[in-house]
Amino acid sequence: MRFLLLPLLCLVGCQSAPKDPPIDWAIAVHGGAGTMNRNAPPARLQAYRDAMTRALAMGRDMLAGGATALDVCEAVIRSMEDNPMFNAGVGAVFNEQGEHELDASIMDGSTMQCGAVAGVRTIKNPISLARKVMTETRHVLLAGEGAEKFAKSVGVELVENKHFDTEGRRRSLERLLRERKRTGSLVPKDRRYDYGTVGCVVLDRDGRLAAATSTGGMTAKKWGRVGDTPILGAGNYADNYAAISCTGTGEEFIRHAVARSVTARMAYGGQTLEAASAAVVHDVLKEGDGGLIAVDRDGNIATPFNSSGMYRAMANSRGLFKVAIFR
Numbered sequence: 001m002r003f004l005l006l007p008l009l010c011l012v013g014c015q016s017a018p019k020d021p022p023i024d025w026a027i028a029v030h031g032g033a034g035t036m037n038r039n040a041p042p043a044r045l046q047a048y049r050d051a052m053t054r055a056l057a058m059g060r061d062m063l064a065g066g067a068t069a070l071d072v073c074e075a076v077i078r079s080m081e082d083n084p085m086f087n088a089g090v091g092a093v094f095n096e097q098g099e100h101e102l103d104a105s106i107m108d109g110s111t112m113q114c115g116a117v118a119g120v121r122t123i124k125n126p127i128s129l130a131r132k133v134m135t136e137t138r139h140v141l142l143a144g145e146g147a148e149k150f151a152k153s154v155g156v157e158l159v160e161n162k163h164f165d166t167e168g169r170r171r172s173l174e175r176l177l178r179e180r181k182r183t184g185s186l187v188p189k190d191r192r193y194d195y196g197t198v199g200c201v202v203l204d205r206d207g208r209l210a211a212a213t214s215t216g217g218m219t220a221k222k223w224g225r226v227g228d229t230p231i232l233g234a235g236n237y238a239d240n241y242a243a244i245s246c247t248g249t250g251e252e253f254i255r256h257a258v259a260r261s262v263t264a265r266m267a268y269g270g271q272t273l274e275a276a277s278a279a280v281v282h283d284v285l286k287e288g289d290g291g292l293i294a295v296d297r298d299g300n301i302a303t304p305f306n307s308s309g310m311y312r313a314m315a316n317s318r319g320l321f322k323v324a325i326f327r
Contacts, residue, residue: 098170113134
């Protein structure tokens with residue numbers, strides 16, 4: 001009799017747990033890697049958490065309302081370019097001459113369309129000009145004076161270069177120039193001078209992936225230096241596998257084509273998003289080089305970094321909403 005009861009008991013008490021609903025949309029945002037340490041004033045750390053929370057909430061609300069991945073990426077990055085706390089737009093670092101040169105890129109993973117600008121000086125929101133390059137030209141990357149002329153032709157908002165000035169960034173420039181004079185080296189002892197980027201990666205309700213990244217570059221950069229941010233495949237990339245935005249020492253991300261390497265590992269090596277992004281950040285890059293944010297077509301999110309910290313935030317349609325700086 002007891003043997004006959006076992007199947008009946010299993011029918012009543014051994015039902016499988018309900019599965020999680022599919023992820024309809026997902027988003028991750030970063031505000032740069034390696035620019036803060038744990039000993040920073042608590043109020044300053046909280047201010048960055050609050051800023052990341054606002055950017056993430058904007059993206060979450062847009063996605064929940066049915067906005068496209070590209071529109072969300074552009075809107076979130078514009079909001080961070082307008083926030084002087086980040087090294088993008090207002091708050092961009094100064095170059096060696098005490099001026100600003102800004103870079104940005106955006107990419108639609110569903111079509112492989114992309115646009116980028118490098119070394120622009122008067123564009124209030126470089127990410128919007130990058131999108132104009134994508135949608136209104138046959139090109140991918142416009143730089144310097146040519147990008148400025150294109151901006152005037154398409155009517156994006158222009159500002160004077162001093163619009164991007166902040167006192168904190170000026171003090172950083174002065175400290176680094178004094179260090180250079182004392183040591184004779186162009187390589188700063190404090191690697192935080194090398195960092196500072198904002199990025200956003202998105203999966204929308206229609207399954208489209210997009211990525212966008214914007215930066216003011218390195219403090220006291222020389223010779224019109226351009227980092228990885230406007231280089232598609234290096235600092236920013238999206239295809240039908242994943243969307244990636246990078247932050248850190250740009251030269252290393254260019255050398256290793258970091259953003260594209262993540263999706264290549266997924267496409268050709270069968271790796272998961274988590275495994276692919278972690279391998280690139282921890283096995284290919286050197287300690288302290290930076291990190292990335294990524295989202296795949298299933299809504300999985302990865303945010304690996306090998307620097308002291310990375311401002312990052314993530315949300316999805318299942319209710320995830322998380323903001324963090326350190327491990």
